[in-house]
Amino acid sequence: MTHDQVVIVLTTAAWSGGVGLVGGLVVWMARRASVRWLTVGVATVAILAVVAGTLATAHAMFISSHDVGVIGLVAAVAGVVALAFALAVGGALARWSRRLRDEARRFGESGEFANDASGPAEFAALSEELRNTSERLAQxxxxxxxxxxxxxxxxxxxxxxxxxxxxxxxxxxxxxxxxxxxxxxxxxxxxxxxxxxxxxxxxxxxxxxxxxxxxxxxxxxxxxxxxxxxxxxxxxxxxxxxxxxxxxxxxxxxxxxxxxxxxxxxxxxxxxxxxxxxxxxxxxxxxxxxxxxxxxxxxxxxxxxxxxxxxxxxxxxxxxxxxxxxxxxxxxxxxxxxxxxxxxxxxxxxxxxxxxxxxxxxxxxxxxxxxxxx
Ligand SMILES: Nc1ncnc2c1ncn2[C@@H]1O[C@H](COP(=O)(O)OP(=O)(O)O)[C@@H](O)[C@H]1O
Ligand SMILES: [Mg+2]
Structure with a gap:
C-alpha cells in the first residue's frame, strides 16, 4: 500500500469511525423507539460516515473540490435511496411484529394461536414457540x-x-x-x-x-x-x-x-x-x-x-x-x-x-x- 493510501484509510477510519460512534450512541439512546426508526438511524449513520470520510479526505487534498461536488451529489441521491429502503424495511419489520403482537393477543383471549410465520427467522421462531405453547395449553x-x-x-x-x-x-x-x-x-x-x-x-x-x-x-x-x-x-x-x-x-x-x-x-x-x-x-x-x-x-x-x-x-x-x-x-x-x-x-x-x-x-x-x- 502506498503512503497516500495509508493516510486515506486512516483519515477515513478516524472520521467515519467518529460518526459511527456518535451515531451508535444516538441509536442506543433511541433503542426503545420503533424498529422503523432504528433502521433509518442505521442507514443515516452509514451515509454520514461516507460523507464524513469524503470531506476529511478532501480536506487532506486527496480529492479535488470538483470531485467533492460530484461525490456529494452521489451521496445525496444514494442517501435518499438508502433512507427509503430503510424506511421500507423498518416498516415491514414493524408490520410483522405488530401482526405477531395481534396474534399473541388473540392467543391470550382465545387460547389458540393461529400460526402465521411471516417475517425474518426470529419472528418465525417466536411464532413457532407460541404455537408450541398453544399446543401444550390445549393438551x-x-x-x-x-x-x-x-x-x-x-x-x-x-x-x-x-x-x-x-x-x-x-x-x-x-x-x-x-x-x-x-x-x-x-x-x-x-x-x-x-x-x-x-x-x-x-x-x-x-x-x-x-x-x-x-x-x-x-x-x-x-x-x-x-x-x-x-x-x-x-x-x-x-x-x-x-x-x-x-x-x-x-x-x-x-x-x-x-x-x-x-x-x-x-x-x-x-x-x-x-x-x-x-x-x-x-x-x-x-x-x-x-x-x-x-x-x-x-x-x-x-x-x-x-x-x-x-x-x-x-x-x-x-x-x-x-x-x-x-x-x-x-x-x-x-x-x-x-x-x-x-x-x-x-x-x-x-x-x-x-x-x-x-x-x-x-x-x-x-x-x-x-x-x-x-
Ligand atoms: N385381568 C383382567 N382381565 C380382563 N379384564 C380386566 C382384568 N383386570 C381388570 N379388568 C377390567 O378392568 C376393569 C377395572 O378393574 P378394577 O379396577 O380392578 O375394578 P373391578 O375389579 O372392581 O371391576 C374390570 O372391571 C375389568 O373390566
Ligand atoms: Mg379388581
Whole structure:
C-alpha cells in the first residue's frame, strides 16, 4: 500500500469511525423507539460516515473540490435511496411484529394461536414457540376436561354402586322385620356379604383419595418379591380353586425390591384377583417376577380372552369397569369385584414408587406388567 493510501484509510477510519460512534450512541439512546426508526438511524449513520470520510479526505487534498461536488451529489441521491429502503424495511419489520403482537393477543383471549410465520427467522421462531405453547395449553386443557369428566363419572358410579347394595339391604331388613323371610340365616349371610363389599369399597375410595392427595405414607424397605407373591398366591388360592382356575408361574430367586410391603402386596393381590376373576374355569393365571436392569418386573397373565383396544386405555381409570361389568341387582355375586377402583389403586401405588404399570393383550388373555425401580 502506498503512503497516500495509508493516510486515506486512516483519515477515513478516524472520521467515519467518529460518526459511527456518535451515531451508535444516538441509536442506543433511541433503542426503545420503533424498529422503523432504528433502521433509518442505521442507514443515516452509514451515509454520514461516507460523507464524513469524503470531506476529511478532501480536506487532506486527496480529492479535488470538483470531485467533492460530484461525490456529494452521489451521496445525496444514494442517501435518499438508502433512507427509503430503510424506511421500507423498518416498516415491514414493524408490520410483522405488530401482526405477531395481534396474534399473541388473540392467543391470550382465545387460547389458540393461529400460526402465521411471516417475517425474518426470529419472528418465525417466536411464532413457532407460541404455537408450541398453544399446543401444550390445549393438551393440558383436554387433560383437565378428561379429569373432570372422570371425576363426574366416578361420583355417579360410586353412588350407583352404593345405592344398589343399600336397596338390597333395605329389602332384606324389611323382609326380616315383617317376618317374611323364610330363611333368616341366609338373609343374614347375604347382608353380611353386601356390607363387606361396601366396606371394601369405602376403604378403596379412602385409599384412592389419599393416593391422589399425595399423602399416602410409604415406608419403603427391601422386600423379597418371592415372599410377597407367595403370600398373595396363598390368599388367592381358595378363590382360584372355587373357580377352577389354576395358578402358575414363578419368581426368580432372591429378587429384592425396595417397596412399601403393604402397598406392594396390595398391588400383587389386586392384579391376581382380577386375573382369576376374568379367567374361565380350567384357565391358567401366571405370575412371574424377575430382576431387570431397570429394577424388577412383575407380570400377571390371565386367560380372559383379550381386551378391546379402547378398554386397554381405560382399565386404570378410577371407577372404570368396562361396559358389561356394572350389572345392577343387589344379589349378583361378582365376587372379588370392587367398584372399578382396584387398578386405579394399583397404578397409584406403583407410580408412588416411581414405577410403571401397563396392560397388553397376550394370548389367551391379557398381561399386566409392573416395573419397579430396584
Ligand atoms: N385381568 C383382567 N382381565 C380382563 N379384564 C380386566 C382384568 N383386570 C381388570 N379388568 C377390567 O378392568 C376393569 C377395572 O378393574 P378394577 O379396577 O380392578 O375394578 P373391578 O375389579 O372392581 O371391576 C374390570 O372391571 C375389568 O373390566
Ligand atoms: Mg379388581
Amino acid at each position: 393440558s386443557r383436554s387433560r383437565e376436561l378428561a379429569l373432570e369428566q372422570s371425576r363426574r363419572e366416578l361420583v355417579s358410579w360410586v353412588s350407583h354402586d352404593l345405592r344398589t347394595p343399600l336397596a338390597g339391604l333395605r329389602a332384606m331388613t324389611e323382609a326380616l322385620e315383617d317376618g317374611l323371610a323364610d330363611d333368616p340365616t341366609r338373609y343374614h349371610a347375604m347382608m353380611r356379604t353386601e356390607v363387606d363389599r361396601m366396606v371394601r369399597m369405602v376403604d378403596d375410595l379412602f385409599e384412592l383419595s389419599r393416593i391422589h392427595a399425595g399423602v399416602m405414607r410409604l415406608s419403603p424397605q427391601p422386600c423379597a418379591l418371592g415372599d410377597v407373591v407367595s403370600e398373595a398366591l396363598a390368599g388367592a388360592d381358595s378363590v382360584a380353586r372355587a373357580r377352577g382356575v389354576r395358578l402358575g408361574g414363578e419368581v426368580e430367586e432372591d429378587v429384592l425390591v425396595t417397596a412399601d410391603p403393604a402397598g406392594l402386596s396390595r398391588v400383587v393381590s389386586n392384579l391376581l384377583m382380577n386375573a382369576i376373576r376374568h379367567t374361565p374355569a380350567d384357565g391358567v393365571v401366571e405370575i412371574r417376577g424377575r430382576a431387570v436392569p431397570a429394577g424388577v418386573e412383575l407380570s400377571v397373565t390371565d386367560a380372559c380372552g383379550g381386551m378391546r383396544e379402547e378398554d386397554i386405555s381405560r382399565v386404570f381409570d378410577v371407577g372404570w369397569q368396562g361396559s358389561a361389568a356394572r350389572t345392577p341387582g343387589p344379589f349378583d355375586s361378582r365376587d372379588g369385584a370392587g367398584a372399578g377402583l382396584g387398578l386405579a389403586i394399583v397404578k397409584g401405588i406403583v407410580e408412588a414408587h416411581l414405577g410403571h404399570v401397563a396392560v397388553t393383550n397376550h394370548d389367551p388373555g391379557c398381561r399386566f406388567l409392573v416395573t419397579l425401580p430396584g
